[in-house]
Amino acid sequence: MQYIAALDVGTTTVRCFVLNENCEIKGSSTQLVELLNPKPGYFEIEPEALWGKIVAVIEDAVKVAQIRPDQLSCFGISSQRSTFLTWNHLTQEYYHNFITWKDLRADFMVDEWNGSYTLKALNSFSYALYLLTRSSRFLAGSVLKMMNGQVTLRLLHEIQQNHRLKEGIKLNKARIELLDSWILYKLRSGNGKEPNVEHISDITSCTATGLFDPFTLNWSPIIKRIFGIETTLLPKFVNNVYKSLGFLHPGCFTSLDWQNTHIPITSSISDQTAAIFGNQCFSKDDVKITMGTGAFLNLITGTSCQASLKGMYPLVAWQFKKQTVYCVEGAAHDIGTIISWGKQCGLYTDPTETSTIAESVKDSDGVFFIPAFSGLGAPLNDHKAASGFIGIKPSTNRCHLVRALLESIVFRLVLLCETAEQETKRQIKVLRVDGGVSRNGFICQFLANATGKQVERPQCSESSIMGVCFAAGVNYGLWKTLSEITKFRKIDRLFEPCVEEYEVNRKLLNKWLEAVDRFRNWY
Structure with a gap:
């Protein structure tokens, strides 16, 4: 029996799963990521604390699986995108913490x-x-706009404000690490024991930074010409079948069981590409929606890079050797955040209750919620929008508020679906959903009713883990082609749209959009 270890470093958790060649989970370990908030709008991760958690979950997952480290055939990585740091990798001096994709420090810029x-x-x-x-x-x-989620202006802010970083760049000692390139460096070098390993990042991580031009498949010339950022500071981008990702350095680990191991790293992909793979969206026009901390809709456009006029953006979905497959992506950044906020405010004690609570009333009693803690993304594109309830009456109770909260999540997803169809001139038939929020039955059924489309939810909610496993296994040679892994996808439930509900929900969506107008351009 062959085993694959899959590491997933997200915004809220660090996880490692050990799976066998039948894609059965044999062991896993999870630790929470501590998100630091040193100033309003700042969201950071302390790198060495994160490194300790990465090592711990890898070691623990192997122990739980009751196998020896040397029984691992290969290792794969998935990581959040657009989170970065700068450092001197030779001395391991950090110029600042990881600045995450949620960070708003460059909002004024x-x-x-x-x-x-x-x-x-x-x-x-x-x-x-x-x-x-x-x-x-x-x-x-022609429609290029700067966004907080891009690395560009957050990096420029640090270069302008961080004197140690300025000096490091001047002395040619500083370099930029995306989260995946930093993880690769630490794992391959033995936490710096062999510092001269190649400085590389996966193309699917690079493509989401705002620094990369997906049309030319290279770092954008705008970086240097307009922002003055040297591309030599950035990692070399590599495709998804790169054969020189190296091996897990035994010096990373505390247990003697890891000594003398020679475990190849066969895949490093972004979290959204991992979810695309996990949902097996391998064909043109396939769509997946990941509902985690944020929601990300990805529509596969095949070998054509699709321009967008309404705030969606073209990305490299994956690149195998010379074949590049693209997607368009739209994001709603406050999906999981809203669920957590509702619990924090006392609307419910357990997020798993929300589906039952929402279904206990026939509607939201005319109450609407605007989910804009990080502004409103495509196609509304208003980062100054405010969040809040509107339409509260004496008859409104807790159940109505919870239902309005969940409905607002779906309305944002409906807008993303419609925008993707308009921008690509494609007709979406099935929405494949994953992520923690997708386990909410009310949200999935309401999404089906509001879009008029089937919503397909897999049995395994760990789509990013499965995606890493698939990519690592194919590159290792466990499976020869992507088509061989289709047998591993099992459907938990197919949510069918209710025709009668569709028109009702269209009217609700239009009313919600009226409410959105009241909250726009607030800040």
Whole structure:
């Protein structure tokens, strides 16, 4: 029997699972990520604390699986995107903590740049080139906007404000690490024991940073020309079948059982690509929606890189050798956050109760919730929007508030679905959902009713883990092709849309959009 270890480093948890060649989970270990909030809007992770958790979950998962480390055939990694740090890797001096994708420290810079003559000139010039060439790349450039979720302005903020980082760059001692490149460095070098390992990052992590041009498949020239950021600071990007990811260095681990092991790292992919693989969205027009801390909709567009005019963005879904497969992505950043907030406010004691609570009333009694703790993404595109309830009356009770909360999540997902269809001119038939929030039956059924589409939920909610396992196993040679792993997907439930409910929910969506207008441009 062969075994695969799959590491998933997310925003809220670090997890490692050990699976056998039949994709059966034999052991797992999870630790919570401590998200630091040193100032309002700042969201950081202390790197060495995170490293300790990574090592611990790998060792613990192998113990729980009751196998020896040397029985692992291969190892795969999935990590959150657009989280980065800068450091001197030779001395392991960090210039700052990990700055996560949720961080808002550069919010004022986003406003400044989006209103700047520089960006407006770039948009106009790109549109002129689009009229001449009809190139999707220039169409994308014509609507380019800065976003907090991109690495670009958060990195520029640190370069401008962090004096140690400035000095490190001046002395050619600093380099930029995306979360995946840092994990790879630590695991391959034995936590710095062999510091000269290759500085690399997976292309599916790079593509989401805002620093990467998916049309040319290279770091964007804008980085240097407009922002003054040297691309030499960034890791080398590699494809998803890169053969030189190296091995787990035994020096990373505390247990003597790991000494003299030679376990190959055969895959490192972003969390959303892992979820795409886990949901087996391997064909053009396949769609998955991951509902975790945030919600991410990805629609596979095949070998064409699709420009978007309404706030969605083109990404590399995966790259095998010379074949690049693209997707368009739309995000709603406050899905899991809203569920946690509702518990914190006392609306319920356990998030698993919310489905039953919402179904206990026939509607929300005219109450609507606007989920905008991080603003509103595509297609509303208002990062100054506020969150809140509207329509509360004397007849409103706790159940109505909970239902309004869950309905708001679905309304955001409906907008993402419709935008993806409009932008790609494709018809979505089935929505494959995963992530913790997808276990909520009310949300899944309401999503089916509101979109008029089937919603498919897998038995295993660990889609990112399964995706890492699939990618690592294929690269190792356990399976020859992606088609061989389709047998491992098992459906928990297929939510069918109710035709009668569709029109009712369309009216509700339009009313919710009226409520959204009251909360726009608040800050």
